[in-house]
Amino acid sequence: MNARAPKGTSDMLPDVGAAWEYLQRTAAALFARYGYAPVYTPLFEHTEVFTRGIGEATDIVSKEMYTFEDKGGRSITLRPEGTASVVRAALEHNLTANGQGTKLYYAGPMFRYERPQKGRMRQFWQIGAEALNMPDPSVDAEVIVMLWRFFETLGIPTSHMRLLLNTMGDEQCRPAYREKVAGFIREHSAELCEECNRREATNPLRAFDCKNPQCREVMAGAPLLRDELCEGCAAHYSAVKDSLDALGVPYVEDPRLVRGLDYYTRTVFEVQVDAGLGSQNAIGGGGRYDRLMEQYGGPPTPGLGFALGFERTLMAMQATGAFVPAATVTQVYVARVDESVSGAAFGVAAALRDSGVATEMDHQSRSLKSQFKQADRLGARMVVVVGPDELSSGQVTLRDMGSKEETRVALGAITAAVRDALSIAE
Ligand SMILES: [Zn+2]
C-alpha cells in the first residue's frame, strides 16, 4: 500500500497539533468575550448549499470542490468554507427566528481541490465566526476588532499586520457598478488575460483579483465602487470606519479588495502579514453577506463574519517569533535506581499526576544515567530519584535540574515538596 497522505493533505503531528489546539483555546476564550458560542456543522453538505451560497461562477464552486455522489444518489460536497454551512444550520434550526440575533464560531477542516503550495493545502484548517441578524455597522466594526485582537493575542506584532477594508455595495448600487466594470473589461479586452475576459460575463469584479501583472495594471484604471455607492452603503461604510477609528484600530482602505465569493455585500476586510508567507499573505478575512440566507429560501437575514487560516497564521507566528506552545510539557521526571523500586516509582508518578503535576517516568527499562538524559531532553525541572537505600528509610531524593541541588524528602511528603518547588499554589 501507499503509506503516504494524499496530495495536498498533511498529518498534524504533535507540535502542529498543539499549536492548533492553542489557537482554538485562544479563539474560544476571546470570542466568548464578544458573545460567540461554538457550533459544529457536518464536514459535508448537500452540494447546493455551496453552489447557491458561494456562487456558481466562483473559483471555489467551478473548480475546487470535492463533490461526489453518495450511495443514496445524493450530490454531496466536502465543505470548502464554513459560512455557507453555518447559515444553513441557522436557518434549519430557526436560530434567527423572530428577529433574534445569534453569534457563532467554528473551528475545523475545510477542503478545496487546488494546486498545493506553501500555505495552501487541499485539506486546511480554519477558525471562523458569524454574526447573524445584526444589520448595524457597529457589528461590522466589532467583528473586525475581534479578528484583529485575535492575531494580537497570539503575539503577531501589529507592525507586521495590515488590515484592508472595502465595501462591495449592495443590490441597490452593485448591479450598475458591475455593468460598468464589465464595460471596462470589454473596452480593454485585448490587454486582459483570457480568464479576465471570461469573467466579464460571469463575475466581472473578480478581474480585480487577477494575479496577472498586466491585468492588475489595467484594472488599476477601472471604475471604483467607492465612487458609485448608494446612500445606504455609503453611510454604512463610513459608520464602520468611524467605529474602527474610535478604537484606534489601524486599517487601510483598499477599493480593489474583492473577496472571491458572490455572497458578500457591503463591508469586506482582510488581514495580511508581511512575514513568512510570500504572496499567500492573507491570514484572515471576511465580510457582510446580507442576502445569503434568502438564497437558501429563508427570510431576509443580514449576516457577517470572518474565517482565518490556521496554517498561514502559524507560519506568521513562527516568522515573527510569537510564542507557540510545545506539544508536551514535563515538569517532573521520576527515575528509579533499579527494578526493585519500580512499584514505588510508579506510585510517586501517579500521586504527582493526581496532584496536577505533569510527570513522566521510564517505560523502557533505561539505565539510571539514560533516565537522567531523558529527563533533560523532556525539559523536566525536577527529578525524583527512587532508590532502594533511601526507600528503606522511607525517603526519596528530589533533584533540581537547574541548580543540581539534591534534598532527601519523606515519601509521604514528596507531592507537597514538588508542588512547593514548582510554586504551585494550593
Ligand atoms: Zn487577468
Ligand SMILES: [Zn+2]
Ligand atoms: Zn448600496
